[in-house]
Amino acid sequence: xxxxxxxxxxxxxxxxxxxxxxxxxxAGFAMLAIVVAIALGVQLYFLRPKTDNME
Numbered sequence: 001x002x003x004x005x006x007x008x009x010x011x012x013x014x015x016x017x018x019x020x021x022x023x024x025x026x027a028g029f030a031m032l033a034i035v036v037a038i039a040l041g042v043q044l045y046f047l048r049p050k051t052d053n054m055e
Contacts, residue, residue: 012032015028016028016029
């Protein structure tokens, strides 16, 4: 899992560099924000976090 995270970070850094050179950095961050929002939604749906103490 750690290796995938490091590899994804290296890939995204390279991709953001290309987008920055072409002048599309803002659109790139917007696309990445959508991906993160979808991943968060999927995690919240499947993991269903709960609290230990409801008192």
